[in-house]
Amino acid sequence: MQKSLVLKFIVLTAVASSPVPQNGRQKRSHRLLLISFDGFRWDYDQDVVTPNLDSLVEEGVKAKYITPPFVTMTSPSHFTTITGRWIEDHGVIHNMMFNPETLRKYSHKATQNKTEWWDNGVLPLWITAQNQGKKTASFHYPGGGANYSGQAVDRSLVESFTHPDSNETEWQENIDIVMGWFAREDFDFVTLYYGEPDKVGHLYGPETGKRIVIIEQIDRTIGYLRTAIKKHGLQDSLNVIITSDHGMTTVKKQPAVEEILLKKYITFKDVVKFDILDYGGFGMILPKPGKEEEIYQALKGAHPHLNVYKKEEFPENFHFAKHERILPILLYGDSGYSVNGRFILYINKGDHGFDNRHPDMRTIFRAFGPDFRKGYLAEPFDSIHIYPLMCHLLGVQPEPNNGSLAWTRDMLHAAAAEHLLLRPLLVGAAMLAFLLTPV
Structure with a gap:
């Protein structure tokens, strides 16, 4: 009898964790592109002419803002997005890898190649998706160049030390490469990272005309992306999420203040x-x-x-x-x-790393594609909740995480969200049938 109960538990667990079939067979989920523009503060586009970002508000979803995790730095925040875990859980606590015994410190870019800094027992979505039959890639995204439990991302490009942050031609070329991965090589999930407007924010501060110029460039890049999606015939199969890791604020300096x-x-x-x-x-x-x-x-x-x-x-x-x-x-x-x-x-005239609850540390969120509603304005939420949303869009069973799909499910149109309601009913019916069966 005890063996039978154990077997029932195993089977019920498998039912609860498996994707809901469509018409008797597993339906392939849509693909997903996650784009991060480093240091894109939530209000950076409000005083800039941004026709493409404005169009996304009509054609997709906009959140009022996203609250990043503390500490508001690039690597820790990006890893929270890709794992759905708080920083104290995933262990990427700083941009720089360091060792307090040897007194060694590694720069942000050098740290990107240090698996021992990233691999702390928490699997990022790339690896989880690959373990469930998906094909994934990372284009300059923090953490994409590491191994996790001995596994590497299917395809990973890591930023070089001399990589230019703001070359618009290269930005477009990167989009062309990624579109090729989806259209010709059948990738399911790709992360794409850009180092702006963070660099401009640091060098010149957020309240500067140069910030406006780089936001205009980002907007043109979004326009290029939308055209490229249509050119490659991906408009009906590719969901896109655009977000960031942290905001930016003006550094207070002497003689105005005591530093x-x-x-x-x-x-x-x-x-x-x-x-x-x-x-x-x-x-x-x-x-x-x-x-x-x-x-x-x-x-x-x-x-x-x-x-x-x-x-x-x-x-x-x-x-x-x-x-x-x-x-x-x-x-x-x-x-x-x-x-x-x-x-x-x-x-630096601008910086971050401050309290994540401060308005200047907030970031952007835009999303569009076949599974997203159009013209939907979402309430603010923490960036940990992006992970379960991405898992749902990919049809991937998530790893344990601190996020919840409850914060983002209203972004999805009815058909995309339907199996969120169907899954508990199927699982409940299976549980009832098994429990009523004599042992």
Whole structure:
């Protein structure tokens, strides 16, 4: 009897996790292209003429804004989108791979090739989809160049160290390549990453005419994408999601404000073993043995716009501090206040890494294609919820994640959302039939 009950549980689990068949056989889901424009703040297009982005509002879905995870950096945020997990769960806690024992730090682009930084037991959607018979690719998307449990993405292109961020001709060529992957090589899921408008935002600040110019370029690129989709005959089979990783805010500098400079309050050589600082609005410190309390007390309240926490006291709503890679002391500045360590950097006029709840850290969300409603304005939601939406669009059973399809299902037209309601009925009927069968 016990064996029979176990067998029933296994069969019911398989029924619950399998896609709902259409007309007695499995129907192939539509394909999906995820595009990320790094640093595209939620309101960047509101003062710019953007006919193509405006058309997407009529032809698809727009969310009022997306809230990225904390910490609002490129690699951590992108990996949250592709896994649906909070940063403290997936472990990609920073743009830079670092080792507090060897004191090694790797740049953002060098980190892209470090599997040991990305592979922490959480599978990104590329691998999950491949395990379920899909064909996937990553074009410059953070994390796409790593191996996960020994598996690589079917096709992956990683940004070179000298890759130009804002070459419009190259942007169009990249779209042509991706359209070829879908049309001629039968890919199911592709992620495409662009490094703008992040670079412009850093160099010139978000409140600049150069930001307007790059948003106009992005809009032209969206127009090129829409034309390319039709040219390759993909308009009835390809869903597209356009989003970003974080926003951007103007860096507050002297003499208008007193900038945060930690060496005014602590003597680094005496108390600090290792630090990740001078990287926007966020930082971490590994104290020398016995020096944690001294550093904490020296920095707590030292600057009116510096937030200082011990790891165990970091606010839980950030879903950040519980990972083993997090150092004992965490710091972040109020919006616009960079956390400087031993000296002040005057390079960036715009930056991120600040509280993800601040409006300047919010990002965009647009979606269109055969499964999306037209002219639909969605309420704001957290970026973790993009993952279950993508799994649904691809017909992929998701890995455990922190997101929920409840936040995005209203974006889908009735036919696309139909099996969301049908699946529980089928599973319930199967469960009832099995439970009523004598054992």
